[in-house]
Amino acid sequence: MEHYVGLDVSLKQTSICVVNQAGSIVREGVVDSDPEAIAAFVRSKAPGAVRIGLETGPTATWLWTELKQLGLPVICIDARHAKAVLKMQINKSDRNDAAGIARIMQTGWFKEVRVKDLDSHSVRALLASRASRSSVISRTRSADCSRTSVS
Numbered sequence: 001m002e003h004y005v006g007l008d009v010s011l012k013q014t015s016i017c018v019v020n021q022a023g024s025i026v027r028e029g030v031v032d033s034d035p036e037a038i039a040a041f042v043r044s045k046a047p048g049a050v051r052i053g054l055e056t057g058p059t060a061t062w063l064w065t066e067l068k069q070l071g072l073p074v075i076c077i078d079a080r081h082a083k084a085v086l087k088m089q090i091n092k093s094d095r096n097d098a099a100g101i102a103r104i105m106q107t108g109w110f111k112e113v114r115v116k117d118l119d120s121h122s123v124r125a126l127l128a129s130r131a132s133r134s135s136v137i138s139r140t141r142s143a144d145c146s147r148t149s150v151s
Helices: 035-045 060-069 079-086 094-107 118-150
Strands: 003-009 013-019 025-032 049-055 074-077
Touching (some): 003 094, 013 035, 013 094, 025 035, 025 094, 035 060, 049 060, 049 094, 060 074, 074 079, 074 094, 079 094
Parallel strands (some): 003 049, 049 074
Antiparallel strands (some): 003 013, 013 025
């Protein structure tokens, strides 16, 4: 049987909801926001998972990468698009958001976000720090030049 999984991720805990092909909730739970714990829950409660969805956010790159390495069919969706769907719910909670994301996975009405690998993030951080350092050096040089021209 096909299952679709929604993850509502926070720093400490992740709410998980599993729905079937008809969109009915099969399982729900809360686990630590650790890829191994999430993978264990999904493998035990939704062995036929077709899609596992999570929203973009601060931990999305790390979690997406780790879950992919564990062999799970994880998809990262744009948080703004998910918000448009999730705001239609009457009760806003992590549990309901996970159910909403699972149903988004089940219907296929989502825009997948391309997640850059961790190496790309490292290169970007390196370039940003280099640009910041160059900016500081440039300001220091211009301040030195203005001091010498005044004297």
